[in-house]
Structures are given as structure tokens and as C-alpha cells.
Amino acid sequence: MRHAWTLTKVRMRLAVRNRAFLIFSLIVPLVFLFLFLGLLAHDDPAAVPYRLASVLALTVMGSFWGLSVQLVTFREQGILRRFRLAPVSAGALLASSILSNYLMTLPTIAIEIAVARWLFHMQGWGNLLGVAVLVTLGITTFAALGLIVASITNTMQETQIISQLLWWAFLVLSGATVPLPLLPGWLQNVALFLPATYLVAGFQRVLAGNAGVLELGPEMLSLAVSAALAFVVSQQLFRWEPEAKVPRRAKYWAASALIPFLLLGIWENANNRLRATSLSDYLSIQPSSQDEK
Amino acid sequence: MSSAIIEVENLTKRYGDVQALRGVSFSVQEGEVFGLLGPNGAGKTTTVEILEGLRPADGGRATVCGLDPHASGDVLKQEIGAVLQSTALPDKIRVSEALNMFASFYQRHGDTGQLLERFGLQEKRQAFYSQLSGGQKQRLALAMSLVNEPRVVFLDEPTAGLDPQVRREIYSIIEELKSNRTTVLLTTHYIEEAERLCDRVAIVDQGRVIALGSPRELKQRSAGKTRIEIRLARPEADGALGQLEAVSGCRSTDGVYVVHSTAVPRTIVALVKYLEAQGNELASLEIAAPSLEDVFLELTGRRLRD
Numbered sequence: 001m002r003h004a005w006t007l008t009k010v011r012m013r014l015a016v017r018n019r020a021f022l023i024f025s026l027i028v029p030l031v032f033l034f035l036f037l038g039l040l041a042h043d044d045p046a047a048v049p050y051r052l053a054s055v056l057a058l059t060v061m062g063s064f065w066g067l068s069v070q071l072v073t074f075r076e077q078g079i080l081r082r083f084r085l086a087p088v089s090a091g092a093l094l095a096s097s098i099l100s101n102y103l104m105t106l107p108t109i110a111i112e113i114a115v116a117r118w119l120f121h122m123q124g125w126g127n128l129l130g131v132a133v134l135v136t137l138g139i140t141t142f143a144a145l146g147l148i149v150a151s152i153t154n155t156m157q158e159t160q161i162i163s164q165l166l167w168w169a170f171l172v173l174s175g176a177t178v179p180l181p182l183l184p185g186w187l188q189n190v191a192l193f194l195p196a197t198y199l200v201a202g203f204q205r206v207l208a209g210n211a212g213v214l215e216l217g218p219e220m221l222s223l224a225v226s227a228a229l230a231f232v233v234s235q236q237l238f239r240w241e242p243e244a245k246v247p248r249r250a251k252y253w254a255a256s257a258l259i260p261f262l263l264l265g266i267w268e269n270a271n272n273r274l275r276a277t278s279l280s281d282y283l284s285i286q287p288s289s290q291d292e293k
Numbered sequence: 294m295s296s297a298i299i300e301v302e303n304l305t306k307r308y309g310d311v312q313a314l315r316g317v318s319f320s321v322q323e324g325e326v327f328g329l330l331g332p333n334g335a336g337k338t339t340t341v342e343i344l345e346g347l348r349p350a351d352g353g354r355a356t357v358c359g360l361d362p363h364a365s366g367d368v369l370k371q372e373i374g375a376v377l378q379s380t381a382l383p384d385k386i387r388v389s390e391a392l393n394m395f396a397s398f399y400q401r402h403g404d405t406g407q408l409l410e411r412f413g414l415q416e417k418r419q420a421f422y423s424q425l426s427g428g429q430k431q432r433l434a435l436a437m438s439l440v441n442e443p444r445v446v447f448l449d450e451p452t453a454g455l456d457p458q459v460r461r462e463i464y465s466i467i468e469e470l471k472s473n474r475t476t477v478l479l480t481t482h483y484i485e486e487a488e489r490l491c492d493r494v495a496i497v498d499q500g501r502v503i504a505l506g507s508p509r510e511l512k513q514r515s516a517g518k519t520r521i522e523i524r525l526a527r528p529e530a531d532g533a534l535g536q537l538e539a540v541s542g543c544r545s546t547d548g549v550y551v552v553h554s555t556a557v558p559r560t561i562v563a564l565v566k567y568l569e570a571q572g573n574e575l576a577s578l579e580i581a582a583p584s585l586e587d588v589f590l591e592l593t594g595r596r597l598r599d
Contacts, residue, residue: 014386078379082377086399
């Protein structure tokens with residue numbers, strides 16, 4: 001793990017020197033923040049935590065492409081071959097992707113919470129411990145899922161296409177942009193299979209609903225198991241050589257990382273726990289407009 | 294009995310329809326600078342990459358430091374260093390960062406500051422990789438390959454595409470390694486490089502070793518083929534020159550007689566006497582000592598760099 005830490009430090013330095021990375025990891029999330037809190041919260045401090053939850057979820061989901069897919073570029077350019085000559089394991093390289101992603105996202109998260117609290121007058125901090133746990137689990141999971149995407153694609157172009165498709169699904173269906181209760185019923189059923197949905201709902205619970213960490217059991221368990229599976233699978237599928245192609249079995253392996261969410265989705269579709277809390281969290285930001293009438 | 298640090302026996306490798314290696318065998322002694330000389334596509338890089346553990350062989354046996362490169366993983370990696378045919382690093386990594394990072398991967402590593410100095414990179418230590426010239430990048434690649442004080446260094450075409458100045462610098466680095474008794478396996482298609490640096494050379498063509506020995510031994514094999522190129526004041530019959538002492542063959546094109554001699558001094562004396570007797574004169578005479586290029590040409594009927 002010493003090697004993973006060395007790689008993490010180097011990759012963080014490389015990321016800071018990369019303008020595109022800074023734009024996507026800092027500027028874009030802040031734009032989301034001002035859009036959501038400025039336009040959607042309507043100067044209503046009570047609505048701020050709910051909207052902040054969306055922004056935090058989107059920021060965390062950003063690690064999906066962050067430094068994980070960088071490994072594809074490294075492979076394509078033949079940089080991984082050079083690493084392969086040294087006693088460095090695939091695990092260390094993969095772990096450094098997650099770790100550097102995590103450390104690079106934390107400042108953005110802190111800025112977002114601070115801006116919400118002081119600029120948009122969020123009342124209180126919500127359950128900060130819950131936020132910390134979700135941020136940690138969320139980044140680990142989404143970065144690990146990014147590693148899977150990186151391992152089942154051959155070129156950066158393919159990686160971009162797949163990431164884009166998944167990203168839009170996360171963006172639209174997770175409840176981060178359109179609140180889950182406002183989606184048509186059948187789309188809500190689909191959304192219950194997406195990791196992103198649980199991340200958004202989790203943030204809404206701890207920020208708007210002030211829920212305790214333990215109330216998020218199923219979400220956290222799924223995220224953790226999924227992260228672990230994704231990491232193990234991406235280690236199995238890791239390719240050093242630019243010309244090495246994705247083996248056919250890889251896609252089945254990759255799908256296995258989503259098993260926890262498949263199970264959770266089935267369970268949720270049966271008993272509607274998340275849909276109920278999601279609706280109550282959504283309604284909690286509505287009364288202010290009703291009171292005015 | 295043998296102190297071979299690299300042993301290669303009947304190695305085969307196929308990529309799709311291309312049979313890259315058709316049974317390559319050789320061994321390298323500890324402290325030796327060993328060259329694989331051959332044209333592009335001969336199988337040099339494939340051989341080296343199998344020894345580095347980057348590729349599995351289809352058949353045959355290879356050991357480096359007594360270990361199977363494909364199966365031994367990190368244990369062997371601690372002992373070897375390598376410069377790939379083309380080294381790539383992230384554009385925005387600094388020279389010193391790259392070197393220190395790679396040093397940190399090894400249990401045993403030298404002083405990276407000293408390496409930077411030795412490779413003339415001290416002034417560039419803060420430069421980004423993308424800002425380096427081709428020669429500087431190659432010197433960094435070499436420095437990186439030595440960061441763990443390896444027992445065996447693999448250099449795959451270390452001077453390809455570099456200007457003569459940088460090439461000479463790299464030669465002196467390899468000579469320094471040689472004097473430190475580091476084993477070097479070098480691939481090249483430059484004759485000068487093989488002749489100047491290597492204790493022994495394996496000439497590789499189409500996936501096979503077609504000749505093996507010291508540059509001197511290899512050239513002696515072609516000693517019978519020392520070429521003497523002669524221009525005369527008046528033409529002579531080819532047959533006449535072919536009869537001269539120690540001449541193994543003669544042909545003429547455009548007034549130039551090419552005589553192959555097994556004993557150059559005797560042939561020349563005989564030639565001068567013969568011309569005097571004929572009342573003819575030499576217009577010019579050139580002796581082309583056999584080079585590894587000639588050896589290659591003789592063995593394959595092709596030039597090394599076509």
C-alpha cells in the first residue's frame with residue numbers, strides 16, 4: 001500500500017497541473033451549486049439542504065470519470081507498460097485512482113457546504129457525520145465503477161461514450177436534477193436500480209431529514225459492497241498493454257459489481273421504503289410556498 | 294558450471310498469423326554486454342519483452358537471474374532494469390518526480406540526485422517530461438532503468454532516432470555499465486553500436502539466431518570475403534584477376550573490379566606484379582574490411598537496413 005500512496009501523491013500533483021481536470025472537479029460542481037441553490041431554492045433557506053444534497057451527490061458522482069478513466073489514457077499512451085517493468089501492482093495503481101480522486105474531491109465538497117451555509121443561509125449543518133460517511137463511500141464506489149468502465153473499454157473514445165451515457169442516466173434518473181417523486185412511476189421503478197439514486201436519497205436524508213448514519217444502512221451497505229466488488233473485478237480485468245483487448249468474459253465480471261444494486265432495487269421496488277422517504281423529503285421543502293397562500 | 298545470467302532456449306512466439314520467434318536460443322554471461330542485432334521485425338523486441346516479463350512465450354524456456362520472467366513477478370523486477378523501445382510518461386510529470394517515484398518502488402535503490410547528475414539532467418530536474426528533447430527523454434529512461442542498481446539491464450534500441458552526439462553519450466553510459474560488471478542485453482540495428490559495445494552479438498533474422506559470437510569472430514567468418522575494389526588505367530579480363538593469389542572471386546561492373554580475397558597483402562602484391570607485367574596501371578584501390586553488415590549480407594542476402 002506504500003506504493004499506492006506514492007502514486008496517489010504523484011497523481012494528485014498531475015491532476016492539479018491539468019486544467020481540464022480542475023474545471024470538471026471544481027468549476028463545474030460550483031456552477032451546479034449556484035444553479036441549484038440560486039435558482040431552485042428560491043432564497044428559501046429551508047430548501048437549501050435538499051438542493052445541496054443534489055449538488056453533493058453530483059460532485060461525488062463526478063469521481064466516476066475523474067482519475068479512474070485516466071488509466072485508459074495511461075494504457076493507450078504506453079505509460080502503464082513502463083510501470084509494469086517496476087515492482088508495482090495493478091492494485092496499487094487502481095487504489096491510487098480512488099484515493100487521489102477522494103482527496104481531490106474533498107475540498108470541493110467542503111467549499112460547497114460552506115457556501116450553502118454562509119452564502120445561502122442554510123440553517124445548521126445537517127448530519128455532518130452522515131455527510132462524511134456518504135461522501136467517502138460514494139466517491140469510493142463511483143471511482144471504482146469508473147475503474148470498471150475503464151477496464152471494459154479499449155480506447156479513451158469508447159470510455160467517454162459509455163461514461164457519458166451512464167452519467168446522463170445518473171443525472172436524470174437519480175433524483176439529483178428532477179426530484180424522484182416527480183418522475184413517472186415506471187421511471188421511478190427503474191431509478192431504484194441505480195447506485196446514484198441511493199446516493200442522492202442518502203444525502204437528502206442526512207441533510208434535509210437530519211437522519212442518523214444508521215438509518216442509511218441499506219444504502220451504505222450497497223455502496224460498500226459494490227465498491228469492493230468493483231475494485232476486485234477491475235483488478236481482475238486490469239490490462240497493462242495498449243494492444244491488449246477486453247476479454248469476452250469481462251462484461252459479465254463487470255456486471256457483477258452491480259449485483260448489490262440489483263438486489264436492493266428488487267427489494268425497494270417491493271416495499272417502497274426509499275420512495276416514501278424521498279417523497280417526504282421532497283414535500284418538506286414545499287410547505288413554505290403553501291404557507292404563503 | 295555455467296554462470297549464465299540469462300538463458301534462452303528454443304523460444305517461440307506467434308502473433309496471429311505472424312511467427313515472430315521460431316526457436317531463439319542464446320545465453321548471456323554475468324557482466325557481459327550482449328547484443329541482438331537484426332533488422333526491424335526480426336524478433337528482437339519480442340525476445341527482450343519475454344525476458345522482461347512483459348509477454349509470455351508460446352514455447353521454449355527463458356530464465357533471467359535463474360528465474361522464469363513470466364512467473365516470478367516482482368522478485369525478478371527487483372533485479373532488472375529496462376529501457377523500452379519507446380518510453381512514455383505523463384506529460385506533466387517533472388523529471389525528478391518520475392525518477393523518485395520509480396526509485397520508491399524498489400527495495401534497493403540508488404541516490405536519484407546522483408543519477409540525475411550522471412545523466413546530465415540536473416538542470417532539467419524541475420522540467421516537465423513534455424518539455425524534454427528526445428535525447429533528454431532517452432537519458433531519463435536510462436536513468437530510470439538504473440534506479441534500482443539492477444543486475445541485468447535490457448536496452449531495446451536505446452539510440453534509435455537520436456542524433457550522433459546523444460548516441461555517443463549513451464555509448465559511454467553503456468561502457469560505464471560494462472566496467473561496473475552490469476550485464477547488458479542490447480538490441481540494435483546499428484552495426485557500429487554492436488561492434489563498439491558488445492562482447493558478443495547474436496544476429497537475428499526472421500525469428501531465428503543465424504549467427505552468434507564476438508564481433509571479431511563473426512567478422513573472421515567473412516574474412517574470405519574482404520573486398521578489394523580496383524579501378525585500372527586499361528580494362529583487363531575478369532578471369533585474369535580471378536587467377537591472382539588468394540582471390541576467391543572476382544567480378545566487374547562499370548570498370549570497377551571487385552575482388553574477394555582471403556589474404557589481402559598477398560593478393561595486392563600479386564596484383565601489382567601482374568599489372569606491371571601487362572604494362573597496366575592502378576587508377577585506384579580500396580580495401581573494405583568485412584563488417585557485421587557484410588556478415589549479415591552474406592548470411593541472408595539482404596542488407597540490414599533496407
